[in-house]
Amino acid sequence: MTDESAPDGGKALSAGLSERFGTGKLLAGFVVAGVLLYLLVVVAGWRRVIDALEGADYTWVWIACASTIVGLAAWGKAWQIVLAVLDIEVKFKRLVVTYFAATFANYITPLGQAGGEPFIAYILSRDTEANYEDSLASVVTADLLNLLPFFNFAALGLSYLLLRASLPDNAKTLAQGLVILAFGVPAIAYAGWRYRDRVEDIVLGLVTPFASRTSRLTVESVRKRIDRFYESLERIADEPRELLFALLFSYTGWIFFALPLYFAGRSLGLPLGLVLVLFIVPASTLAGLTPTPGGLAGVEAALVVLIVGLVPAIPTGAAVAATLIYRFASYWFVLVVGGLASLFVIMRS
Structure with a gap:
């Protein structure tokens, strides 16, 4: 397949964004998050937070922004490698724009990161010649690849903390959540693969009542889509060398996505070590399940709790500033870049 754009790529993204903006939940989510962030800063002390920010070395801030972009681009490269296994050839400079646009859509949606794969696959299928099943299989595979370094880095940081001293009570819940996910997600993925016939029966059972009420949806069409999806996964699984290559970019992406917290510490002169950051970032990501856009307020609160709990030498005001x-x-920087990418995807169609 080629990388020529399907003419509906921009329309698909535009429609998806309109739907997500039009629910009213987005505005409400930002308002709630804004109030919670305000309360977080008030508790820490406005003057302490502002004093810390005023003394920051903002060269490190822009290095942190660049690090985030490199991390997301690395994940986009891993995605490209997985797509190539399915004979879907898309130029990296084109795919990375689509990836940033899809990331923007997820970042503005409450719980977007918890269920954005179908939307990303839809945008990809409309912006390239890939069919939806191949697109979804590539997105799911890339996400699973990204989970391995996520848990590895978290385990490395957690081991470091346990060797140094006992884990503070306020960090134990997030650590336990990481352990549950480390075993639970692979178990669910394996069960979905091992018992795919059962999964298909369940999905078809859920679809049947709707299919009987409309001519736009049939049980047979859904069955064919599920079969094509699993066939795509099998083709990807048959290329372990390519998957290993993609995994290298997944690890690279996570390193550069975690580094901004280290750079934030450097900008404020705080003792936030690299190994410590490798635990804090994955642990705080669990708070991204907060029902606000991008986990706003939830992630910030988790970061402050973890920083203060794990590094007692850092005062709360400085921890909030670093957060x-x-x-x-x-x-926020990703929102700006992703928003521009979304406009570009819409305009190029």
Whole structure:
């Protein structure tokens, strides 16, 4: 397949963004998050936070922003490698724009990161010649590849903390969540693969009542889509060398996505070590399940709790300042870049 654009790529993204913006939940989510962030800063002390930010070395802030972009681009490269296994050839400079646009859509949606794969696959299928099943298989595979370094780095940081001293009570819940995910997600993925016939029966059972009420959906068409999806996964699994190559970019992506917190610490002169950051970032990501856009307020609160709990030498005001700088680089800056990418995807169609 080639990388020539399907004419509906921009329309698909535009429609998807309109749907997500039009629910009213987006605005409400940002308002709630804004209030919670305000309360977080108030508790820490406005003057302490502002004083810390005023003394920051903003060269490190822009380095943190660049690190985030490199991390996301590396994940986009891993995605490209997986697509190539399915004979879907897309130029990297084109795919990375699509990836940033899809990331933007997920970042503005409450719980977007928890269920954005179908939307990303839809945009990809409309922006390239890939069919939806191949697109979804590539997205799911890339996400699973990204989970391995996620858990590895978290385990490395957690081991480091346990060797140094006992884990603070306020960090135990997030650590336990990481352990549950480390075993639970692979188990669910394996069960979905091992018992795919059962999964298909369940999906078809859910679809049947709807199919009987409309001519636009049939049980047979859904069955064919599920079969094509699993066939695509089998083709990907048959190329372990390519998957290993993609995994290298997944690890690279996570390193550069975690580094902005280290750079935020450097900008404020805080003792946030690299190994410590490799635990804090994955642990705080669990708070991204907060029902606000991009996990706003939830991630920030988790970061402050973890930083203060794991590094007692860092005062709360400085921890909040470091958190705000990190989230500027890893969230707000990505929103700007992703928003521009979304406009580009819409315009090029």
